Every structure is written in C-alpha cells, then in structure tokens.
Amino acid sequence: MTSAKIPAFLWFAIFLAALARVSQAAPPAEPSFVFPTTGVRTSPEAVLLAIDDASLPLKRNLCFYLSKPxxxxxxxxxxxxxxxxxxxxxxxxxxxxxxxxxxxxxxxxxxxxxxxxxxxxxxxxxxxxxxxxxxxxxxxxxxxxxxxxxxxxxxxxxxxxxxxxxxxxxxxxxxxxxxxxxxxxxxxxxxxxxxxxxxxxxxxxxxxxxxxxxxxxxxxxxxxxxxxxxxxxxxxxxxxxxxxxxxxxxxxxxxxxxxxxxxxxxxxxxxxxxxxxxxxxxxxxxxxxxxxxxxxxxxxxxxxxxxxxxxxxxxxxxxxxxxxxxxxxxxxxxxxxxxxxxxxxxxxxxxxxxxxxxxxxxxxxxxxxxxxxxxxxxxxxxxxxxxxxxxxxxxxxxxxxxxxxxxxxxxxxxxRDRWGALGLAPRQTEGSVWSAPVVLPQDCRVELNADGADQMTVEIADERFGLLSDYAEGQSGRPVQGGGLACEVQWPKGSLKPLAGRTVRFRIHMKSAGDKTPRLYAVYLKAAR
The missing domain is CATH 2.115.10.20 (Glycosyl hydrolase domain; family 43)
Known part of the structure; x- marks a missing residue:
C-alpha cells in the first residue's frame, strides 16, 4: 500500500498552524511559587492561611481563633x-x-x-x-x-x-x-x-x-x-x-x-x-x-x-x-x-x-x-x-x-481571608510559627493579614530550618503597618531577589504588648511583575 506524498509547502503550512496552536495554548509562564510538600504550583500569589496547617504546620505557644461570619x-x-x-x-x-x-x-x-x-x-x-x-x-x-x-x-x-x-x-x-x-x-x-x-x-x-x-x-x-x-x-x-x-x-x-x-x-x-x-x-x-x-x-x-x-x-x-x-x-x-x-x-x-x-x-x-x-x-x-x-x-x-x-x-x-487566626495561647506572651518550604520566583514581596502586625517579625530560613543571616534575627523583616489586611514586610537587606529559585521557609514571631493581642490570619507571597 502506498500513500500520496505531501508537498513541502503543505508541510510548512501544517507546521505553522501547529506552532500557532502551541503559541496560543502556552503563553509565557508567570512567575510562580512551588510547594514541594504538596506538589502545588501557583502564580502570581501564594496564600498561607492561618487555618491551613500544611502551609503553617509548626507552632509554639499559639492556638486557633476561628472567626464567626x-x-x-x-x-x-x-x-x-x-x-x-x-x-x-x-x-x-x-x-x-x-x-x-x-x-x-x-x-x-x-x-x-x-x-x-x-x-x-x-x-x-x-x-x-x-x-x-x-x-x-x-x-x-x-x-x-x-x-x-x-x-x-x-x-x-x-x-x-x-x-x-x-x-x-x-x-x-x-x-x-x-x-x-x-x-x-x-x-x-x-x-x-x-x-x-x-x-x-x-x-x-x-x-x-x-x-x-x-x-x-x-x-x-x-x-x-x-x-x-x-x-x-x-x-x-x-x-x-x-x-x-x-x-x-x-x-x-x-x-x-x-x-x-x-x-x-x-x-x-x-x-x-x-x-x-x-x-x-x-x-x-x-x-x-x-x-x-x-x-x-x-x-x-x-x-x-x-x-x-x-x-x-x-x-x-x-x-x-x-x-x-x-x-x-x-x-x-x-x-x-x-x-x-x-x-x-x-x-x-x-x-x-x-x-x-x-x-x-x-x-x-x-x-x-x-x-x-x-x-x-x-x-x-x-x-x-x-x-x-x-x-x-x-x-x-x-x-x-x-x-x-x-x-x-x-x-x-x-x-478578606479572615477565616480564622493564629494567636498567642492564653497566658503566653510570645510564640512563633514556621511555614512549609516554598520555592521563590525571581522576586517577591511578603504581606501579613494581621491585627497587631507591629508585634510580629518575620525570619527566612532554608528548607532545613537554617536561618539566613541576611534575613533573620537582627536582620528580620518587620511589617510597615500596625495591622490590616495587607501589611507589607520589609527587611533591612531590602529585596528578596537574592533568594530567587531557592527553597525557603518563613518563621513568624509574635509578642504581646500590653492589652494588644496579635492575630495572624494569612501570609501573602506576591511575585513581582
């Protein structure tokens, strides 16, 4: 059995049509966050909800305070x-x-x-x-x-x-x-x-x-x-x-x-x-x-x-x-x-x-x-x-x-996103929570959805919990607002660009201050565009 030979110009037309379909179906990739423990990739934002014990799994002196709508x-x-x-x-x-x-x-x-x-x-x-x-x-x-x-x-x-x-x-x-x-x-x-x-x-x-x-x-x-x-x-x-x-x-x-x-x-x-x-x-x-x-x-x-x-x-x-x-x-x-x-x-x-x-x-x-x-x-x-x-x-x-x-x-x-909070347990004056590991894009910023955000600091570590000296302890990040739905965190080092492509964890500390009670509802990781 023989088959008809397809002219070269038709092969070229078929190639162009296929290329157009591929171009249409696969737009340029957005900067994304990858979570190795769950296998989830998301862009251009990741949301670490306080109620999500896979994204914020390790806690000390904290407990849940669930919201009522x-x-x-x-x-x-x-x-x-x-x-x-x-x-x-x-x-x-x-x-x-x-x-x-x-x-x-x-x-x-x-x-x-x-x-x-x-x-x-x-x-x-x-x-x-x-x-x-x-x-x-x-x-x-x-x-x-x-x-x-x-x-x-x-x-x-x-x-x-x-x-x-x-x-x-x-x-x-x-x-x-x-x-x-x-x-x-x-x-x-x-x-x-x-x-x-x-x-x-x-x-x-x-x-x-x-x-x-x-x-x-x-x-x-x-x-x-x-x-x-x-x-x-x-x-x-x-x-x-x-x-x-x-x-x-x-x-x-x-x-x-x-x-x-x-x-x-x-x-x-x-x-x-x-x-x-x-x-x-x-x-x-x-x-x-x-x-x-x-x-x-x-x-x-x-x-x-x-x-x-x-x-x-x-x-x-x-x-x-x-x-x-x-x-x-x-x-x-x-x-x-x-x-x-x-x-x-x-x-x-x-x-x-x-x-x-x-x-x-x-x-x-x-x-x-x-x-x-x-x-x-x-x-x-x-x-x-x-x-x-x-x-x-x-x-x-x-x-x-x-x-x-x-x-x-x-x-x-x-x-927005205030399904529940992590806060200090009764009679505790300070506590902390670690995030799951996440692979960062080329550049990103961090925001907290929190009350009493000025009572919180944020450290960054490698995936094995080793604190990164440029982003931890005395160089920890601090929210620039006292509280709100999107309190940006800034580090003395400045941009997180040096961490592009690295797998890191975030550690959020909170302390009580007088009668002010800190509450963390979410951590937002937002890719720079």
Missing part, C-alpha cells in the same frame, strides 16, 4: 411567588455560583417550580414523566447585580416555559436540572471560556448524575451529548485547582467491609473538562454511625480555589428518619490539593442554621438546611459567602403544603 438578615434573592408560572416560583436554591465578572456580580442558581412544563419537547416530557412529585427541580436560572446585594433577573428569551420565554431560565437539554456550578477560565477557545457542571435526573439513567456544558458568555450553553461519569452524583461545587477540574459531590460511600456510612464527600477529577476519571477520591467524611439519626456530609464540599489552597464549606446534615426534622449547619474545611479536605478544628460549626434561618410560614416554623456551592467570593476587602437557607417543610409534599417548600439565597461576610 456576619450574616445579612435579608435574603439577596428570593423566588417569584407572584407568578405561579415562573421558573423559580417555589425556590431559588443556591446550589449554584456567584462570580464577580465583567465588572458585575453574576449568579447561576437552581430553581424549583410547581407542576410540569407543558412546553417541553417530547424527549424532555419523557424524562419528566419519571418524576412523580409536584415540586419539579429546575430549570437553571441566571441573575445579575451591581453590588451583589440587589439582584435583577434578566429576560434571556431562551426557554419556552409555561407559555413564555420572558424570564431568566437557561435552555438546557434536560428536564430535571440542578446544581448550577460555573467556572470561568483562560481556555484559548473563546467558545469554551465558561464551563458548567450541572445535575440531572432520568437523563439518561434513573438516578442523579452530572452533565457538562460550555459557553462563550455564560448565557448560551452547548451541552456535551452524554454524562461524562456513569455514577450517582449530586454535587455542591465545581472548581479548577492545581491544573485539574474538580467536582465535589456527595456519595453513599461504603466503609470497611462494605458497611454503610451514609452521605460523604467525594471528588471527581478531569485534566481537561471533557474527559473525567470514573474513580472518585474520598474528599471529606464524617465518622460512620450505624443508626440513621446521625450527621452526614450533604452534597460534598462547596469549595473555592485560591491558588495553593482551597477553602470549603460542607453541610453538616443532621439526618433523621423523619425527613421533616432534618436541619443542616456549615462546617469549615481546607485543602491543599483541592481533593482531600480537613477541618482546621474537628467538629467546629462555622455557621449554625439558626444564625441564617429560613422564614417561617405564618405560625409554622421549620428546620433550615444551609446549602453551599460555588459561593465563596473575594472582592475588595471582603470575603463573601453566598449560600441558601432551605426551609425543610418535609418530603414529599402535596396540596397546599407544596407552597411551604422554599429556599432563598443569603449572604454572610468576613474581612
């Missing part, structure tokens, strides 16, 4: 109860996403409506026929805001829903949908700049799973033709961390010897978004308890990536044989690889459902289940925690009780 009493988004034909007539579940994008806040959320949509195609009607309850999950919806507090539901004109296209629902090829988790990344193909992982049921299997879609603008979506993972999958979040796409979901994981463990958190992984591993990793699990009245991990971890660290919330699902008695609080988690999460303080409740309660219905009060997703957003000096408060009126519901089913989007806030 401030909860906005009023919701930021509610169902459209004025219109029974609205896609979000019953609920606005925040198993969704908030991004600060294009100078505004953008939200994708999971609505619920009452009664099936008569305008579905025959294929979607066939899917929906398998769902026997009056409360219908979906469609996914979209909202916008200038300040993240007051939201508008734009008329997208996409989906024919109960006789109208004048609403904010997205048109997707599934009748039963939820979990609107969106990532915007630097994909060189602009038609794939936004990526969506959403929940679907009876599409194509008789259990919940995940489908994926891409979009140039976050509004018009092209779904992949089939689910990428053949498994039961209900997810809380979707994020990109250390070069991997990760979906964090709940699963009914088996324990030792096949024992029942109830709902637990698992992570599903993809290198490129299109192809997903069929083997999940345990992401976070609570101790197994034999009886049904127990705590479980509901829908996995709602996580956000901050380069070298991911912070997440999980719903502590207080399970009960009587569904109407179930409530859910938030626990706080941290991870370095974005897959395996841990509690900074085991068993700590970060936010109680009673601190962000769903509204009563007349004289009827119901338990609240807090819902976490892609809702952790850093904007300016604030960390925002969008979540929802699901009014658990029981399940299933029929007749007028259907109207008691409700969920609204809520907001809790912290000063």
């Amino acid at each position: 401030t909860v906005r009493i009023d919701p930021v988004l509610t169902p459209n109860r004025a219109n029974p034909d609205a896609p979000d007539f019953l609920s606005t579940h925040f198993y969704g996403t908030v991004l600060f994008d294009q100078g505004k806040y953008r939200m994708w959320y999971y609505a619920c409506h009452r009664g099936q949509n008569p305008d579905w195609s025959p294929a979607l009607k066939a899917q929906a026929a398998n769902w026997k309850d009056e409360i219908i999950p979906g469609p996914l919806c979209y909202a916008e805001s200038d300040d993240g507090l007051t939201w508008r539901k734009p008329d997208l004109g996409q989906l024919l829903f109960k006789g109208s296209r004048h609403h904010n629902a997205l048109d997707l090829p599934s009748a039963l949908t939820g979990d609107a988790c969106v990532v915007k990344d630097d994909d060189p193909d602009p038609s794939r700049r936004y990526k969506l992982a959403f929940w679907t049921h009876h599409d194509p299997w008789n259990y919940p799973t995940m489908r994926i879609a891409t979009s140039p603008d976050g509004l018009v979506w092209k779904a992949a033709p089939r689910p990428p993972i053949r498994a039961f999958l209900e997810h809380a979040s979707f994020y990109r961390h250390n070069g991997l796409y990760i979906v964090n979901s709940q699963a009914f994981m088996l324990g030792e010897g096949g024992r029942d463990r109830g709902r637990q958190g698992v992570a599903w992984i993809s290198p490129d978004f299109d192809h997903w591993l069929q083997e999940p990793a345990e992401s976070f699990a609570l101790p197994a308890v034999a009886q049904l009245k127990r705590d479980e991990v509901h829908l996995g971890v709602g996580a956000a990536s901050f380069g070298n660290v991911a912070v997440g919330l999980y719903c502590i699902w207080h399970n009960d044989p009587d569904f109407g008695k179930i409530s859910g609080d938030f626990g706080l988690l941290v991870s370095n690889d974005g897959i395996a999460f841990r509690e900074p303080v085991k068993g700590h409740v970060f936010l109680k459902s009673t601190d962000s309660p769903s509204p009563a219905v007349g004289d009827r009060t119901y338990p609240t289940i807090l819902c976490q997703a892609n809702g952790i957003v850093n904007v300016g000096d604030e960390t925002r925690i969008y979540h929802s408060r699901w009014r658990n009126a029981g399940w299933p519901l029929t007749g007028d009780r259907v109207l008691d089913y409700y969920d609204e989007v809520a907001l809790a806030t912290l000063p």
